[in-house]
Amino acid sequence: MRKLFHSEYLIMSSSRQWDCPVELSKKEKFICSKLKNSGKLFVFLREQRHRIFDAQMEQQLLTLYADHPIGKPPVPAALLAMASLLQCYEQKSDAAATLEAMFDVRWRMVLNCLSLDDEIAPFSQGTLCDFRHRLVRHNMDEVLLEHTVNIAREFGGFGHTQLRIALDSAPLQGAGRVEDxxxxxxxxxxxxxxxxxxxxxxxxxxxxxxxxxxxxxxxxxxxxxxxxxxxxxxxxxxxxxxxxxxxxxxxxxxxxxxxxxxxxxxxxxxxxxxxxxxxxxxxxxxxxxxxKQGVAEDRLISLHDGAMRHGKKSSSRTINGFKQHIAVDIDTKLILATCVRPANEPEHKAAEWLKPKVLKVGEVKELSIDRGYLAASWTVELFHLGHKVIAKPWTSTNKGKFSKKEFEIDLLNRRAVCPAGHSAGFSRATPTQIRFGKERCDKCALKPQCTDSKTGKTLTLHVNEEMLQGLRRFVETPEGRAQARERTKVEHALASICNRKKHRARYIGLRLNEYDLNRTAAITNLHISMAMAA
CATH class of the missing domain: 1.20.1440 (de novo design (two linked rop proteins))
Incomplete structure (x- = not known):
């Protein structure tokens, strides 16, 4: 006898709703009792699936199948969304997820399939793949991530608050073959x-x-x-x-x-x-x-995945693929937004992809970042609005000579004082340069430690020098260093994601890998909700 899939099983019904009871059956209570020490998320998903996929979320998921032929109802979209979360949680392929849904009682309990015969699968491999592409096409993975944030807020009793956000990134090796x-x-x-x-x-x-x-x-x-x-x-x-x-x-x-x-x-x-x-x-x-000598800008490195690029996470760490970015609420540790970008794209450009997603959740009053995001227009915008930006400013060794840090720069009165006590004025021109002059520098006893220039010391002020000066003073205070250390929360969240999904891309292309990052972030948020509910 051939094995049936649930889409065939449901052909007798015209309902597309995922009709699930809230109360646990006797068998489900027995299964949950055996999952007290391991597999707690299965219990949480079973107990809270009516919240995770409430009526509003289920209606949104049903719109993914607006083009589906009449008379052939698909597998309930909410069931497939839950299966996608389980697939991410246990890192299963589409084929393996189909088998788990047939034979693993934990999956069958969460998917409301315990009553089905063992030879009936809730969905086919092709159905799960089709659902993933529909989800991505309608950006519903972003909606699902946002929904997990709201669920956690309900469990934690959080109201609308101004957000304290931290950003971070990690390399993601592409799935395509790198070619010479x-x-x-x-x-x-x-x-x-x-x-x-x-x-x-x-x-x-x-x-x-x-x-x-x-x-x-x-x-x-x-x-x-x-x-x-x-x-x-x-x-x-x-x-x-x-x-x-x-x-x-x-x-x-x-x-x-x-x-x-x-x-x-x-x-x-x-x-x-x-x-x-x-x-x-x-x-x-x-x-x-x-x-060609050297590397061309934005060079293709794989025709199998044309979105992959050469990049660097640090001076010694190279990437062939992408960078994955997340935005975390420092107070709740919830992941509010994600994006996946080519490995050669600077971090500050990723901030512009994260910004609108974060602002959907709430207003940002504090942004904690590393130096890679300093050049983002969002960072500068928040600073000029009077909100707090926490980051270490860019530094320069200046080849062993005095750096800009050694100079006292008064932006209000437009004067600078060098380590030897000489002062020089400057204008508001952009870029602003402060020149101490050849005559003054030639007579200075500290010149060997300051500059080798024959025309005297010249300082160039950044267009956002006011912000950089403020950051430098802030991180040198005990309070500033303590607040900077709060970035460990986003680092831990990113490490948790990377431990779950590993550092190699599961899919081809930017958008599908962002989908994978979104559902992994959703799992992290559900773990936080589970801890709040305990």
Missing amino acids: TFNLVGHALELLVSCAAKIRMTTEEQIQLEAGTQLVGKSSIKAALDIDWSVAAEKQNAINTLLKDVLQLQQWLSTQAPLVSEHKELQACLTLLDTVLSQNIEPDPDGGSRI
Whole structure:
């Protein structure tokens, strides 16, 4: 007998609601009694599922299926949302989540499926995958995260308050294969040939034969080149050999009918190839072409996941993929917002993605950040509104000479005093420079410790120098250092997320990985709610 899925099981019913009892059955009470020491979240999800997926949330989830064919009711959307949370909690694949929902009594209890026969699955693997894409398309994962914040506030008895927010980020290695120049060009050519074959309704081998390519279609471009990669001259010849295939395909396309050469999908493949070539290849002064010196801005590193980028978390820690950012309420430790951005994007740009999500929850009166977020316009905006910004300002060693920190800078009266006691005025021009002058500096006994410039010491003030000066004074006080240490709450929250979902992306692309981050953050918030309810 074939196994049935719940979508087939529900075909007899026209209801799309997830009809769940609130009171625990005798069997559910027995299961919960066995989960006192481990698996407490299963108990909490069962006891509070009517709050987590209340009538309003369920109606919002049902809108995801507004386009679903009449007469074929889907699996209840709230059930699939709960299954997605369980999948995240136990870090299961779609296939494994389907099996857990069939055989794990904890899952079946939470999903209200204990009464179903063991051979009936509540949902299929495809249904769960389809739900995930619908959820992302309608940004309902963000709504769900916001809903878990409201649930925690209900348990904690919190009213509307001004928020004290902390931001932090962690690297996320991409799921796509990182490729070097040869493999990037080869992969782009293979995509072009595959697309042309599909449009022409023929085989890729036929396209390669007509175009006269030598390397495209081989199991390995580098193996087909068969050179000693430690010899620079052979490597140089190899790139020109590969570019001959590029030229052959371009010439072949020029002979094709517009129906083929101007096809939308083929043009997209050509654009991708042009991007790869422009980012990785440049003319060789000695003739031919060579691999570009240095790294092009916003360089593609994987065609499997075009959103991945090279980046750095620190001077010694590189990332091939993304950075994941979270905003945490310092007072409650709740995660209010998340975003996933390319690894090469500066942290301060991520703050602009987090800002509107945080403001949905409440007004921010305090922002605690590390130096990466200092350049964010949100940070400057809060400072000028009179709200508190807590961060260590940027520092410079100045090659062992006196840094700006050693100078007394009076922004109100527009004067600066150097360590030797000399003063100099400055204007309001931007960027503002303070010049102490050659004559004065040449006579100063501290010049060897201050500057090597023949024209005298010059200080350049940042456009937000007032904010930076205030931060410097604040973090040097006991109160400031104590408040800065509160950032450990966001660091712990991010560490908890990374421990659960690990440092490698589960999905391809920015948005799906943000969905994964949102549901992991929702699990963290539900744990906080569970602690409040205890």
